[in-house]
Amino acid sequence: MTEFILVPGMFTGAHVWDQTAAALASSGAGVHTVALTGLGGSRGTATDDADLETHIEDVLALIDSVSAGAGRDQQIVLVGHDYGVHPVLGAADRRAEHIGRIVCLDTGPAQDGMPALAAVANPAAREKVAERAGAEGAGRGLAAPARDEWQRWGSTAGIPAAALDRLTALASPQPLRTLLQPLRLTGAVASVPVTGVLCNANGSTIEMVQRRVDLGDPVFLALADPQVSFFELPTGHWPMLSLPAELAEVLLRAAAGEGHRMVPPGSAEPPAHLRPFLLDVPEIPHERIGNVDLYLPEAGGPRPAVVFVHGGPVPAGVRPTPRDWPALRGYARYAAAEGAVGVTLDHRLHDMADYPRAAADVAAAVELVRADPRVDADRIALWFLSGGGLIAADWLRKPPAWLRCLAASYPILVPVPGWGPVDGRFRPVDAVAGAGTLPVVLTRAGRESPEIAATVEEFMAASQKSGANVEVVDVPNGRHAFETLDPTEESREAVHRAMRSVLGHVSH
Known part of the structure; x- marks a missing residue:
């Protein structure tokens, strides 16, 4: 049996996982969603002192709770969406022996010393964070997006109108310290298998990753490791809202060790x-x-x-x-x-x-x-x-x-x-x-x-x-x-x- 721990991304709470969690549970898997401190509450409030370490502790608490009740044949799969991959990696680095797999949902694996802000692709969004931090201090929250602003943070392709309404209504300001505090890793997490789930409407495909591997890009060469696998979904950045059942199926297959493997440079056929x-x-x-x-x-x-x-x-x-x-x-x-x-x-x-x-x-x-x-x-x-x-x-x-x-x-x-x-x-x-x-x-x-x-x-x-x-x-x-x-x-x-x-x- 697999125990999934689902960690949401920026501005969002555990509620974004509702449909995917239900689909996973119906398959017989154990499902646990993380409510990150300061997120998933009111649009107008933020926990000023929450930082990345706070959210790592949130994930660690759930890992310890699940590990205590898990049987010998059970594995824990940590799923991090968007910003959520940073607390996932931070927690997995400290509990590597308890983690069977990490799933990076439409986000790349963060590196040691990297703040979450560095992974935000949209330059306007990054500038907004920097301006807010400079003007008001890192203890204040970054305002949650209005309904027509989510596109700044990722493609909204495939999200039903009602789901986008709910996402907006339940969104919370993102504590700025969570984006500015660097992730610190000891290297223990490198032993944990990783699966990347790419959402092609948000600009990522397996074919593109393979091209970067073929070119010898040092950042991408690590993705040709046999422990790393990939899936692709034909949707935008929030597949738990646009394709919840399909995402659940992909997560189950990832937990079983399935997925596409990148071909490392130097194989028989030229790139x-x-x-x-x-x-x-x-x-x-x-x-x-x-x-x-x-x-x-x-x-x-x-x-x-x-x-x-x-x-x-x-x-x-x-x-x-x-x-x-x-x-x-x-x-x-x-x-x-x-x-x-x-x-x-x-x-x-x-x-x-x-x-x-x-x-x-x-x-x-x-x-x-x-x-x-x-x-x-x-x-x-x-x-x-x-x-x-x-x-x-x-x-x-x-x-x-x-x-x-x-x-x-x-x-x-x-x-x-x-x-x-x-x-x-x-x-x-x-x-x-x-x-x-x-x-x-x-x-x-x-x-x-x-x-x-x-x-x-x-x-x-x-x-x-x-x-x-x-x-x-x-x-x-x-x-x-x-x-x-x-x-x-x-x-x-x-x-x-x-x-x-x-x-x-x-x-x-």
Whole structure:
């Protein structure tokens, strides 16, 4: 028998677990919900002296109570949602021998020394906490969200209207000390198996985590440990309200040791970004100038250029760097074989906060290319891929006359909730209103992750409203990065069509 201890997140009390707890209990499991001190009461009150240590003690008290009555064959599974993972980890670190598994519900495992505030993805929400703490002192509570403000703290997708009303009515101010006090761990918790439950409408998927593992991101490499498993739910940040029965099933499967395991680097099959380009393109030599590579056509005279901008974030230590990945090299060689200068570059998008400096790297690379005598400075195209799509906002807002075309393949065109802070300047969905007659060639992957597909649909709606000149190339059965994942005839034809369109615009 499994004993579940369910710990709520910010502003919320034990009541959020009601339906999921009932479903777990009906399966025969033991269920215990934690009422964290100062939460789950009146909207207008907060316990000023409650901090993270207070909430760790709340969880410890319940662990000790359950352990005292548990049989030898019973296991305790700690489930932490949102902020709740911090007291869960703090308590599990002190009672590791009693814990069979930790479940991180739509939140990452916190690190030693990290305050809960560091895990808040929304920059406006983080600033609000910092301003409140600075103005009134850390002993005061952060006001609970109004009904239309929950989206600041996570996607509300799937929550029924009545449940959102109740969530708002029963929410409590969050004691600021709970967000500002660093989590302290001895390391004992590392022995406890962990399951992550990702909510894809809030911006997290198993596929995305695997990509970060493939890139060698040190934070994500730990998630390839055999003790770590994953599940995914098609909903927003509060699955206990939007999919309570489905969440209960996932928790039972997690307790049984099920779940998806990440493939560690160095496995037999190369990671997606290092697999071959889907087209057989000529081996055209390139020149390397700083962080920029030029693939030069045989045709003489100044030639148009296509600059390919990789996605990210990509950890700083990744080797090979993106400009040497097969897809980027393949695109650049294809452009050169057709008579244009193909350009790749490395930019410094290593974190979601790095968009300004990555955009500066792209702008500098474009100027370097335009200054090259082998390039026709008045015939340039920019082609953005994946997370590089947000950088396109700079070029859509007020396109220069020499920019003849802007292309984007499986792009992110609105910052995704839950991914971390992004400068407000990088919103192509807003910038497209200034695009005028600039041709935009947009390649959509039909099997795109829902959270990225939603940004593309929002961009398309904004484009139609503003009358932007957008051509769509669809790959119905293609995935994100289909050029190396899905080498099908459909994918090849999509690449051909997009390239023909882009080169047609820069060649006139």
